[in-house]
Amino acid sequence: MPDDALQTTEDAPIKLGELTNGLGFLIRIAQVKLFENFFEHLGEYGLKPGEFTVLWVIGLNPGLRQGTVANTLHIKPAHMTKLTGRLVERGLVSRATPADDRRAVRLSLTPEGQKFVDSKKDAFLNHNFDEKEALSPEEAEQLISLLRKFTGLNACP
Amino acid sequence: MPDDALQTTEDAPIKLGELTNGLGFLIRIAQVKLFENFFEHLGEYGLKPGEFTVLWVIGLNPGLRQGTVANTLHIKPAHMTKLTGRLVERGLVSRATPADDRRAVRLSLTPEGQKFVDSKKDAFLNHNFDEKEALSPEEAEQLISLLRKFTGLNACP
DNA sequence: TATTGTTATACTCTATAACTATA
DNA sequence: TATAGTTATAGAGTATAACAATA
Numbered sequence: 001m002p003d004d005a006l007q008t009t010e011d012a013p014i015k016l017g018e019l020t021n022g023l024g025f026l027i028r029i030a031q032v033k034l035f036e037n038f039f040e041h042l043g044e045y046g047l048k049p050g051e052f053t054v055l056w057v058i059g060l061n062p063g064l065r066q067g068t069v070a071n072t073l074h075i076k077p078a079h080m081t082k083l084t085g086r087l088v089e090r091g092l093v094s095r096a097t098p099a100d101d102r103r104a105v106r107l108s109l110t111p112e113g114q115k116f117v118d119s120k121k122d123a124f125l126n127h128n129f130d131e132k133e134a135l136s137p138e139e140a141e142q143l144i145s146l147l148r149k150f151t152g153l154n155a156c157p
Numbered sequence: 158m159p160d161d162a163l164q165t166t167e168d169a170p171i172k173l174g175e176l177t178n179g180l181g182f183l184i185r186i187a188q189v190k191l192f193e194n195f196f197e198h199l200g201e202y203g204l205k206p207g208e209f210t211v212l213w214v215i216g217l218n219p220g221l222r223q224g225t226v227a228n229t230l231h232i233k234p235a236h237m238t239k240l241t242g243r244l245v246e247r248g249l250v251s252r253a254t255p256a257d258d259r260r261a262v263r264l265s266l267t268p269e270g271q272k273f274v275d276s277k278k279d280a281f282l283n284h285n286f287d288e289k290e291a292l293s294p295e296e297a298e299q300l301i302s303l304l305r306k307f308t309g310l311n312a313c314p
Numbered sequence: 315t316a317t318t319g320t321t322a323t324a325c326t327c328t329a330t331a332a333c334t335a336t337a
Numbered sequence: 338t339a340t341a342g343t344t345a346t347a348g349a350g351t352a353t354a355a356c357a358a359t360a
Contacts, residue, residue: 014229015217016310022282023297024191024206026304027184032231033308034181048326049181060172067341072171074189079327081343103336103341125179134306140180143307146300147183149291151190153173205349224318233351238320240350260318260359 034126041123045116050075051083052124055092058107059117063096066105092116191283198280202273207232208240209281212249215264216274220253223262249273 019025038049047055050073057069070080084107087093092113096106109117117124135143148154176182195206204212207230214226227237241264244250249270253263266274274281292300305311 014214014221014225016214016229017217018282019210019213020305020310021301023301023304024188024195024283025210026301026308026310027188027191028206029231029308029310030304031181031184031188034184038181049185050327053176053182056176057171057173060174064171065341068171072173074186076328076330077342078329078344082326101337101341103334105342125175126181134309135303139303139306143300143303144178144180144183146292146296146303147180147187148177149296150300151183151186152291153177153183153186207350222318233353234319235321235352236350258318258360260357262319 037126042120045120051087052120054083054087055109055113055117056121056124058093059109059114062108063106066095066107069107087113194283199277202277208244209277211240211244212266212270212274213278213281215250216266216271219265220263223252223264226264244270 035049042052053073054069054075057072058064066080066084067077069075070077075083084093084095084105088095091110094108094110096108098104098106192206199209210230211226211232214229215221223237223241224234226232227234232240241250241252241262245252248267251265251267253265255261255263
């Protein structure tokens, strides 16, 4: 039985050994695949996965504080500032300073932003990755379920 | 039944909606978790997951060409140059120019590099992530199997 | 001409700390 | 004092193109 190989310009197949059982490595390769898929379908809008996710969360929680979005999505505050700035520049998000705490920044979608999220929702949520991928619908659901459990994102048990 | 929430400094729980079914989002959060785990266990050596993976692959395939490593691990050539340089500086990897193609660079582990990989192998391959994680051993195996299928890394069936 | 690897540039993301303005 | 957000800086990773040496 030959060793497992990925791809090569080399003569001999490349051994990966137990790396193919490593969760970290698999997650990284999976992410590469998903990024490719994302840019294939949504790249024309010039938004990246993280930016789309921020739009989505703001859309579901209008007036959410910027820091809360950052915490929720594991985005660092410094980066969040720049990311928000980009979305505001594109006219998709608006900032507001609430009167009760003037340090805070509350975010909402502009009408354009809401329209954009609505129209791209399906493609964004990867309901499209079942093109000719390796997984059956049942396996995909199982994978998502296991990941949700692993990440501790099980909603309401 | 309340909407799903993650964490918040906010008054109301944050709605994520169908985001928790999005493979892209789950993979990202899973990676955050795995990175934390990695740095907790291996951070003291100052190596990052990608660097460790490169060491591992070179160890299994001594004399492998640099470009092949890059292709296999989805590392861009320009970045691979810098990454290799760091590992050489640390004395873990040695470069060699083969006589048959003097454009190429072939990589091998130094004795120190080999010793390092051997000693950290178990921790690296995340055989350690079962501490008090959410998944049972069976679920973990299932998750790995599904990811391997999704990424097209099924070795030899 | 094509290929391997390197350099250079630029941008994103991360990490950190210092700063402001509020509280 | 502590907190929310910003700014600044540095490093890693990515993308791209131009380049040298070799094939």
